[in-house]
Amino acid sequence: MTNPIFWVGVLTLAMIYASLAMSLNVESGWGGMWDLGIAGLLAAGSYCYVILTASDPDLGMRFAPGLSMWVAWPLSALFTGLVAFAIGAPALRLRREYFLITTLAFAEIIRQLVVIQADLTRGTVGIANINRPFDSFVTGRDYNYVLLGIAVVTAAVMYVVTRQVGISPFGRTLRAARDNEAVALALGKRVNRMRIKTFVLTGVLIGATAPVYLFYIRAISPQLFAPGITFTVWTALVIGGLGSIRGGLAGALVLIVFTEAVGLIEVDPAHINILVAIEPFLVGLLLVLVLRFRPDGLFSERSSFGAARRSAGDPAGDAARVAGG
Amino acid sequence: MKRVLIALLAVGLVAVAACSGDTAEDEGPIKYGFLNGQSGDYGPWGHWALAAAEVAVEELNAGGGVLGRQVELVVEDNGSTPEGAVSGFAELTEVDGIHALGGIESDGMIAIFDTVHELQIPTICSTCGTTELDNTGGDMVFRIIPSDTDNGIVGAQVARDEGYRNVAMLVELSEGTESPANVFKAVFTEQMGGTITEDVRFNAGETTYAAQVAQAFESNPDAVYIAAGFETGVPILNEWQRRGYTDIPMIFTTDLLSPEIAEIVSGVEGASAIVGATAYDTENNPAWDAYVPRFEEKIGDPPEIAFYDAWQYDQYIILGLATVKAGTTDGAAVAAAISEIANPPGVEVFSYAQGLAELEAGNDIDYHGTTSNLNLNSVGNLLSPVMAVIHVEDGDWAVRENIELDPTLVKPS
Numbered sequence: 001m002t003n004p005i006f007w008v009g010v011l012t013l014a015m016i017y018a019s020l021a022m023s024l025n026v027e028s029g030w031g032g033m034w035d036l037g038i039a040g041l042l043a044a045g046s047y048c049y050v051i052l053t054a055s056d057p058d059l060g061m062r063f064a065p066g067l068s069m070w071v072a073w074p075l076s077a078l079f080t081g082l083v084a085f086a087i088g089a090p091a092l093r094l095r096r097e098y099f100l101i102t103t104l105a106f107a108e109i110i111r112q113l114v115v116i117q118a119d120l121t122r123g124t125v126g127i128a129n130i131n132r133p134f135d136s137f138v139t140g141r142d143y144n145y146v147l148l149g150i151a152v153v154t155a156a157v158m159y160v161v162t163r164q165v166g167i168s169p170f171g172r173t174l175r176a177a178r179d180n181e182a183v184a185l186a187l188g189k190r191v192n193r194m195r196i197k198t199f200v201l202t203g204v205l206i207g208a209t210a211p212v213y214l215f216y217i218r219a220i221s222p223q224l225f226a227p228g229i230t231f232t233v234w235t236a237l238v239i240g241g242l243g244s245i246r247g248g249l250a251g252a253l254v255l256i257v258f259t260e261a262v263g264l265i266e267v268d269p270a271h272i273n274i275l276v277a278i279e280p281f282l283v284g285l286l287l288v289l290v291l292r293f294r295p296d297g298l299f300s301e302r303s304s305f306g307a308a309r310r311s312a313g314d315p316a317g318d319a320a321r322v323a324g325g
Numbered sequence: 326m327k328r329v330l331i332a333l334l335a336v337g338l339v340a341v342a343a344c345s346g347d348t349a350e351d352e353g354p355i356k357y358g359f360l361n362g363q364s365g366d367y368g369p370w371g372h373w374a375l376a377a378a379e380v381a382v383e384e385l386n387a388g389g390g391v392l393g394r395q396v397e398l399v400v401e402d403n404g405s406t407p408e409g410a411v412s413g414f415a416e417l418t419e420v421d422g423i424h425a426l427g428g429i430e431s432d433g434m435i436a437i438f439d440t441v442h443e444l445q446i447p448t449i450c451s452t453c454g455t456t457e458l459d460n461t462g463g464d465m466v467f468r469i470i471p472s473d474t475d476n477g478i479v480g481a482q483v484a485r486d487e488g489y490r491n492v493a494m495l496v497e498l499s500e501g502t503e504s505p506a507n508v509f510k511a512v513f514t515e516q517m518g519g520t521i522t523e524d525v526r527f528n529a530g531e532t533t534y535a536a537q538v539a540q541a542f543e544s545n546p547d548a549v550y551i552a553a554g555f556e557t558g559v560p561i562l563n564e565w566q567r568r569g570y571t572d573i574p575m576i577f578t579t580d581l582l583s584p585e586i587a588e589i590v591s592g593v594e595g596a597s598a599i600v601g602a603t604a605y606d607t608e609n610n611p612a613w614d615a616y617v618p619r620f621e622e623k624i625g626d627p628p629e630i631a632f633y634d635a636w637q638y639d640q641y642i643i644l645g646l647a648t649v650k651a652g653t654t655d656g657a658a659v660a661a662a663i664s665e666i667a668n669p670p671g672v673e674v675f676s677y678a679q680g681l682a683e684l685e686a687g688n689d690i691d692y693h694g695t696t697s698n699l700n701l702n703s704v705g706n707l708l709s710p711v712m713a714v715i716h717v718e719d720g721d722w723a724v725r726e727n728i729e730l731d732p733t734l735v736k737p738s
Contacts, residue, residue: 013412112528115498124500125457128435140443185437219436221500224407263416269359269379269400271370276364276402302728 009216014256015151016213019158021154021237023205024316026162029243029301030171031198032099032178037087038233040107041203043225045080045210047114047121049073050220053131062119069131069211077207083110084203088196104227114222126221130214147215154212155249158205163245165201167305174198175243185313235283239290241297244304251298354397355390355654357382358423358446358645360413360433366407366554367430370633374452376624377634378428381641382676388678390620391645392652398641399423407436407560418444424654427640431455431500434466442466447663449643451491451636452457454579456504459736463705465660468638469643469694471604473501476579477508478734479712483599484509484516484576485667492576493523493546495537495553495561496521504579509550511737522546529557534564542570550576555583562589571596574690579603582631582715582722591720598717599725603631604697605713606727611675613695630715630722639694643667646680646692666692667699668708706729 020038027033052075055066067075114121121127138146143200165171176182177191184191214220234256240251260281267275290297359378363371383400385391399421403409410433419424426441426448434453438461441448448466450458452475462468471479484492492513496506503526513519522544527537538561541549548569553561558581565571566589575598577586580599590598607613616638621627628634644659646666651658665671666680671689674680683690692699700708714725 003419003422006415009412009415013408123722124498125455126432126435126500128438128457180623217411217436218439219407219432221407221432221435223432223500226406228406229408241351260412260416263401264420268684269375269398272363272375272400272402276368279402 003143005141008148010257010260011253012144012148012151012216013260014253015148015155016216017233017256018155018249018252019151019209020206020233020270021240021252022155022162023202023209023248024233025243025245025248026165026205027198027202029237030166030174030178031245033092033195034096035103035199035200035202036100036227036230036234037103038108038206038230039117039225039227039276040087040103040110041080041084041206042210042213042229043107043110043202043222044083045076045207046214046220046225048079048207049076049211049214050127050130051120052076054127056129059122059127060119061122063321069133073208073211077204080207080210081200081204084200084206085196088199088203092192092195092199093109104230107225107227107230111222111225114225121222124222126218126219126224130218132215132218150215151212154209158160158209159245159249161205162248166245170194170197179214204303215309235287237297239287239297241299241301241304242300243293243301244297246299246304247297247301254298255283255286259283337592344561347714350418351593352394354395355392355648356397356399356421356423357416357641358417358421358426359398359428360403360410360417360426361400361428361452362405362430362433363400363402365403365409367405369555372451373629373632373634374637375626377620377623377628377637378641380619380623382509382647384619384677385641385645388645391648392654393635396641396645403429403433405430407431407432409433410436411440414440424643424656425449425648425659427451427644428637429453431457434458438466440539445660446498447644447647447656447660447674449498449640449663451640452633454501454504456508458704459706460704462521463664463701463703465656467643467663467701467705469639469697469699469701469707470633471707471712473504474508474736475707475710475712475730476603477505478512479730480505480509480550480576480578480737481512481517481519482731482734483714484519484550487548487574487599489519489524489547489574489576491520491547493544494521494525494540495541495549495551496524496525496526497553497557498528501580502554502578506550506552508737509552512734515737516734519674527557529554534561535568536563538564538568538570542568542573544554546573548574548576550580551581554580555586557584558586559589562586566593575600576600579631582629584604584629584721587717587722588720590717600631600713600715600722603713603715604707604710605631605715605724606697606711607695607724608727610693610695612693615676616695631713632726635695639696642677642680642694643692645677646684646690649681649684650690664701664705667701669692669700 009159049072051074052067054064236251236255237248241247262279340422382396385396401413403413414437431453434450442465450468521543525537525541571593577600590596647659650666651663669691671691672683674690680690702708711727716725
């Protein structure tokens with residue numbers, strides 16, 4: 001039987017990706033803003049946290065205030081929100097594929113800024129020895145349980161926050177504007193301002209998740225924030241159900257556990273290249289099968305909000321809410 | 326809610342179905358992990374690296390195993406990413422129960438460095454040039470290739486010895502290329518009084534490198550220092566050839582030591598490229614002479630120069646001998662034995678069988694590897710490695726000479 005610590009690590013990573021996927025769902029699932037810049041926002045939050053908590057003069061960083069991680073954590077979230085605002089202000093003038101390409105470009109710009117600002121970020125070399133909460137009390141293998149707890153709490157907070165946003169008048173208006181912008185504008189909704197607020201909120205949520213990702217990786221370098229991380233988050237969200245409240249959570253759980261389980265297949269070392277080639281194929285097959293049999297993902301947006309309305313004891317539809325809200 | 330439960334149940338079933346590994350035990354095979362980029366950026370080297378590791382483990386088992394137990398090589402692909410290294414290391418330690426680790430690259434090593442120490446897994450880094458390991462390690466992590474610091478210094482030394490005073494730089498923005506390039510620049514300008522005519526930095530995967538190549542080669546340099554991966558090097562050299570800069574000599578970093586690059590350079594009359602880097606002391610070396618035919622039998626081709634395969638081989642011979650020396654698979658004991666079997670005093674040995682015989686006779690040993698004497702300093706780095714000057718000869722890379730690092734040249738602060 002596999003050591004449970006391994007699965008604790010897998011679940012930790014799944015919860016981190018779940019947090020990112022739920023954050024992405026707010027802007028992309030409900031706001032209709034297909035964002036390929038997740039890696040950039042995650043980099044902004046991660047580097048903010050690392051720089052603010054850095055204190056070792058041997059690192060040779062020109063700014064290393066050595067703040068407490070409990071101060072740096074919320075500041076990282078706020079900073080990422082600011083970065084999202086700086087990106088969103090020009091990018092949200094665009095729509096569809098133009099917005100998508102622009103966010104991808106901004107993510108790459110952030111990565112290059114990290115590389116260029118080597119006296120602040122240590123450039124391509126990166127930084128190890130990330131400060132982690134409670135690691136003076138719990139060490140070694142046991143810390144994996146602490147980290148899982150932190151990741152679960154983070155995911156739970158993301159779930160509660162995104163759910164509240166989703167069922168709020170703001171969330172309903174956001175979805176209505178996604179489905180028919182002309183109607184939303186005709187009803188007097190300030191769609192552009194609403195989208196910027198959503199983009200900034202997503203930035204704050206990703207920035208709040210960033211330190212947890214660093215607690216897991218234990219080091220930071222620009223190559224950590226390659227576009228692959230964005231596509232993993234997107235894959236999780238699509239599997240779980242784009243627009244669904246629970247979609248990000250379920251999708252990340254299924255995707256990460258499935259990916260790690262595939263990695264456990266034992267093969268002769270001489271055939272490792274076959275397994276390496278099959279792994280992405282199997283993940284792709286999972287995605288295809290989910291979309292074939294559940295085109296809306298494991299959880300659909302419709303069922304998600306139907307359930308939310310029922311739990312709130314209110315059968316009224318979104319359109320009526322938008323009209324009133 | 327029902328669907329959430331179904332999804333969680335499905336995930337649980339997958340997890341349980343996948344539970345088939347073991348944890349470290351005192352019986353059964355000794356497990357050495359091989360955590361390496363078989364896919365991703367390091368993927369092109371993965372095939373050679375794994376073959377070399379297998380040759381070493383076959384040698385250990387042919388010698389009767391380690392502590393009377395067979396050795397099993399447990400392979401995990403890290404996808405050439407830090408995240409892959411973290412999850413791969415977790416799988417190797419918590420599922421497979423490895424006793425020691427090899428194969429890891431720089432960025433992955435940095436990511437698992439703390440965990441390696443916490444779990445007491447002796448780790449040899451056979452492909453880590455990162456300067457981050459220059460002053461750490463030696464208790465659980467060891468490096469048997471030269472640091473990027475050494476590679477940068479020897480690059481400057483070669484430039485000086487070739488008589489170049491003005492050098493332009495073309496440097497890819499990645500850890501493995503920037504580290505030696507930054508050292509090269511500091512040593513060449515601050516300690517040798519040389520001039521950098523242009524310092525051009527660029528990203529991998531760009532559509533064209535025309536502007537960067539022109540910027541560097543048209544700055545009137547005596548030579549151009551190119552630090553890049555070979556995937557980037559090919560389009561750069563195509564541009565170099567197309568624009569007719571072929572009379573300007575080039576100094577390469579180790580990652581450009583690929584057959585494709587040698588082919589391009591040798592196809593241009595009058596062109597010259599030189600690589601001053603890496604420890605590759607293979608002349609009159611019994612370990613190298615024994616390794617080459619076995620590698621060739623394994624893979625069908627002889628080893629390419631500095632393709633990292635020889636170090637992949639050496640690391641498992643070291644781990645095997647250190648485990649025998651320690652008399653146990655306990656991580657701390659094996660790690661403590663690594664420097665003892667790699668450094669003098671002791672009988673010089675060049676294979677696992679020789680080392681095992683001497684250890685069983687109660688003698689200390691000093692294992693010499695395929696490409697260097699593998700003597701380690703107090704932080705587990707190679708001690709004053711003999712460096713190779715490599716150039717293109719008859720369409721392929723060949724060692725022109727071996728040189729000692731100039732002791733007057735020091736690591737830049």
